[in-house]
Amino acid sequence: MSLLTPRHLNRYRQIAEIMISHGFGAIVTQLGLARRLDLPGRLFRRQEVRPDEITPAEHVRLALEELGPTFVKLGQILSTRPDLLPPAYLVELARLQDQVPPMPWESVQACIENELGLPVEEIFATFDKTPLAAASLAQVHVATLPGGQEVVVKVQRLNVEKSINLDLDILYDFARLAQERTPLSDTYDLVGLTEEFSVALKSELDYRREGRNADRFRANFAKESYLYVPRVYWDYTTRRVLVQERISGIKIDDIEALDAAGYDRHKLALTSARIIIKEVFEDGFFHADPHPGNLLVMPNEVIGVMDFGTVGYMSRQDRAGLMRLFIVAVQLDAAGIVDQLVRMGVADHRPNREALQRDIRRLLVKYHGQALTDISAPELLEEIRPIAYRHHLRLPSDLWLLAKTLVIMEGVGKKLDPEFDIFAVAETHMRRLLWRMWLPTEWGPSVLNTATSWGDLLMNFPRQTNRILSQMEQGDLGLQIHVPELSPTINRLDRIATRIVLGVLLAAMIVALAMLIPVLDLTWPWSLITWIIVTSFMVMIFLGLWLVVSILRSGGDF
Numbered sequence: 001m002s003l004l005t006p007r008h009l010n011r012y013r014q015i016a017e018i019m020i021s022h023g024f025g026a027i028v029t030q031l032g033l034a035r036r037l038d039l040p041g042r043l044f045r046r047q048e049v050r051p052d053e054i055t056p057a058e059h060v061r062l063a064l065e066e067l068g069p070t071f072v073k074l075g076q077i078l079s080t081r082p083d084l085l086p087p088a089y090l091v092e093l094a095r096l097q098d099q100v101p102p103m104p105w106e107s108v109q110a111c112i113e114n115e116l117g118l119p120v121e122e123i124f125a126t127f128d129k130t131p132l133a134a135a136s137l138a139q140v141h142v143a144t145l146p147g148g149q150e151v152v153v154k155v156q157r158l159n160v161e162k163s164i165n166l167d168l169d170i171l172y173d174f175a176r177l178a179q180e181r182t183p184l185s186d187t188y189d190l191v192g193l194t195e196e197f198s199v200a201l202k203s204e205l206d207y208r209r210e211g212r213n214a215d216r217f218r219a220n221f222a223k224e225s226y227l228y229v230p231r232v233y234w235d236y237t238t239r240r241v242l243v244q245e246r247i248s249g250i251k252i253d254d255i256e257a258l259d260a261a262g263y264d265r266h267k268l269a270l271t272s273a274r275i276i277i278k279e280v281f282e283d284g285f286f287h288a289d290p291h292p293g294n295l296l297v298m299p300n301e302v303i304g305v306m307d308f309g310t311v312g313y314m315s316r317q318d319r320a321g322l323m324r325l326f327i328v329a330v331q332l333d334a335a336g337i338v339d340q341l342v343r344m345g346v347a348d349h350r351p352n353r354e355a356l357q358r359d360i361r362r363l364l365v366k367y368h369g370q371a372l373t374d375i376s377a378p379e380l381l382e383e384i385r386p387i388a389y390r391h392h393l394r395l396p397s398d399l400w401l402l403a404k405t406l407v408i409m410e411g412v413g414k415k416l417d418p419e420f421d422i423f424a425v426a427e428t429h430m431r432r433l434l435w436r437m438w439l440p441t442e443w444g445p446s447v448l449n450t451a452t453s454w455g456d457l458l459m460n461f462p463r464q465t466n467r468i469l470s471q472m473e474q475g476d477l478g479l480q481i482h483v484p485e486l487s488p489t490i491n492r493l494d495r496i497a498t499r500i501v502l503g504v505l506l507a508a509m510i511v512a513l514a515m516l517i518p519v520l521d522l523t524w525p526w527s528l529i530t531w532i533i534v535t536s537f538m539v540m541i542f543l544g545l546w547l548v549v550s551i552l553r554s555g556g557d558f
Contacts, residue, residue: 008166008169008170009037010038011166011167011170011433012033012170013037015067015170016028016033016034016037018063018066019063021063022059022060022062022063023056023059024059024063028483030181030182031177031178031181031182032177032181033176033177040186040272043261046203049230052520055088056540057088057089057090057091057092057093057094060075060089060092060093060420061075061092061093061095061096064093064096065096066146067167068136068167069136069160069163069164070101070163070164070168070171070201071138071167072096073136073137073197073201073204074171074201075096076093076096076196077200077397078093078401079093079094079096080397080400080401080403080404081397081400082384082385082386082388082400083388083389083394083400084188084193084389084390085389086386086389087382087386087389088384090385093432097285100134100135100136101134101139102131102139103134103139103157103158105129107157107158108129108131108139108141108155110158111155111156111158111240111241112153112155113239115175115238115239115240116236116238116241117171120208123236124143124144124145124146124153125143125144125145125146126143126144126310127141127144127153128143129141129442132152134328136157136160137156137160137204137205138154138155138156138157138160139154139155139157140152140153140154140241141153141155142246143243144231145236147442149233149245150245150246151233151236151243151244151246152243152244152245153236153241153242153243154207154241154244155240155241156207156241160205161205164201164202164205168194168198168201168202171194171197171198172191172194172198175190175191175193175194176191178189178190178192180343185390190537194497196397200384200397204309204310205239206239206240207237207239207240207241207242208239210239210242210307210308210309211232211234211237211242211244211308213308213309213311214229214230214232214244214308215232216285216289217229217279217285217305217308217311218246220278220279220283220285221275224256224278225302226271226274226275226301226302226303227271227275227302227305228247228298228302228303228304228305229304229305230244230245230246230247230304230306230354231244231245232244232245233245245307247296247298247304248296248297248298249297249304250263250294250296250297251292251293251295251296252268252272252292252295252296252297252303252412252416253292253412253415253416255415255416258297258416261297263297263301264301265416265417266416266417266419266420268297268301268303268416268417269412269413269417269420270420271301271303271414272295272303272320272409272412272413273413273420275305275540276290276405276406276409280314280319280405281319283315284313284314284315284316284318284319285311285312285313285314286311286312286401286402286405286462287305287310287405288310288311288398288402288404288405288406289307289309289310289405289420290305290408290409290412290498291292291408292412294306294307295412310401312398312401312402312405313398314398314402318344318396318398321340321343321344321510324339324340325335325337325341325344325392328340329364332364332365332368334357334358334360334361335353335357337357337360338353338356338357338360340442341356341393345394346394346395347391347393347394353392355391356387356391359390359391360387362513363383363384363387366383367380376406378410378411381403381407384403387542391455402441406428487526507544522530
């Protein structure tokens with residue numbers, strides 16, 4: 001049972017059975033779960049489905065939905081990672097449903113009272129027991145504070161954190177098994193990806209973080225009158241309960257209602273573009289789930305933004321890298337794009353440059369000469385996805401979130417104004433930001449940090465040189481090389497050698513004792529020598545059988 005946590009065996013079996021039922025029995029077998037979990041063979045016999053019924057990508061989505069909230073969230077994150085999955089799977093995972101039946105009022109009441117330490121009727125003047133929305137992690141209710149402020153209350157589902165922690169433990173085990181037993185380990189750090197997913201999901205379970213995100217977003221746009229972020233009521237907010245101001249307005253994609261209210265849709269489209277450009281390229285902190293349900297048009301054409309559970313971060317270095325990438329793309333420099341991808345850590349230092357440049361050049365030629373109004377962000381992303389998957393381009397998750405955000409915002413803009421062009425709107429801002437990159441306020445801190453590092457090096461250089469020369473003179477200077485990849489191989493070879501030697505010794509002793517038995521006097525009662533030889537022979541037989549069984553139990557893996 002190595003790598004499998006014994007207390008989770010029931011959940012392991014449940015996951016394995018769902019995978020098998022959706023046609024992924026080969027993966028279960030490859031990971032060694034069928035034997036370790038003692039799964040009945042009938043499960044594998046009924047797993048076959050006709051290929052014309054449901055596609056493999058659809059089976060993945062259905063299996064994740066059946067496995068519960070942890071796996072639904074995993075699928076939603078994977079749907080933004082074209083470096084990990086083929087395009088067909090990305091499209092299917094984007095359809096994952098996160099809607100579940102609402103939890104009973106008693107559970108909502110218990111959570112609020114446990115978190116805030118008072119009865120619900122003492123905390124709120126009114127509280128609507130019928131949820132406004134329900135999802136796999138939480139549900140939302142409308143309430144009124146004692147001061148009369150109308151609020152929305154986000155309440156975490158009962159025991160969801162315990163369930164997610166259990167599933168994350170199992171995902172870690174699966175990642176380690178896959179790292180050991182599948183060729184995926186040659187391309188991907190599966191354990192590292194699981195760790196990244198775990199951090200992202202656990203952060204969603206702490207609503208104080210979501211509240212801080214809203215406060216930070218509000219502070220970034222404090223001087224802008226075209227955006228409104230609802231207030232967080234911190235006196236009523238805890239790790240599992242979030243209380244925010246309730247805002248009213250028209251959903252940004254409700255065109256009929258917007259026209260009836262007399263709103264300027266072209267202005268709203270430009271405002272939505274200004275929001276995304278400022279938050280990404282100026283603030284480096286952006287709302288990563290700006291779907292129409294989270295954007296409301298309020299009086300005076302102010303856009304209200306809600307739900308800050310998913311956000312993205314862009315460091316100054318990331319923004320500068322994207323700017324440089326934009327410059328070489330405009331110059332149709334495929335080789336320059338590959339060089340920049342390597343510098344950003346997106347491509348390996350030794351990629352298949354010719355193939356990558358060929359794919360990038362083909363993409364550049366396709367769009368060369370087209371007006372910006374003729375270029376669609378979703379279409380461009382669809383072109384990039386297979387290239388990213390084919391060449392294992394490892395963009396940070398925040399950059400994929402950014403790509404998804406741009407696609408959503410362009411869709412919102414196009415619906416508001418069919419002539420809307422997010423690239424044309426962004427071009428002016430990007431030119432201004434490119435000029436800013438040359439200002440001392442932008443490059444000054446980096447130069448200062450570099451100068452400080454060089455100063456430390458020059459100050460320590462004499463002392464370090466004296467120490468190295470003294471070690472050389474005394475013969476204490478040595479070179480140590482540590483290659484982590486060799487350790488597992490060396491350990492495995494050591495185990496193989498040990499078992500071979502043990503097997504040879506056992507075989508030799510069994511043969512030797514077997515040759516002695518015929519010349520023994522087996523007349524009862526046996527002499528001491530007879531007892532020793534016969535007993536030794538039986539012990540050697542037992543040890544030999546134990547060695548064979550241990551090898552078989554390890555799956556033939558020495």
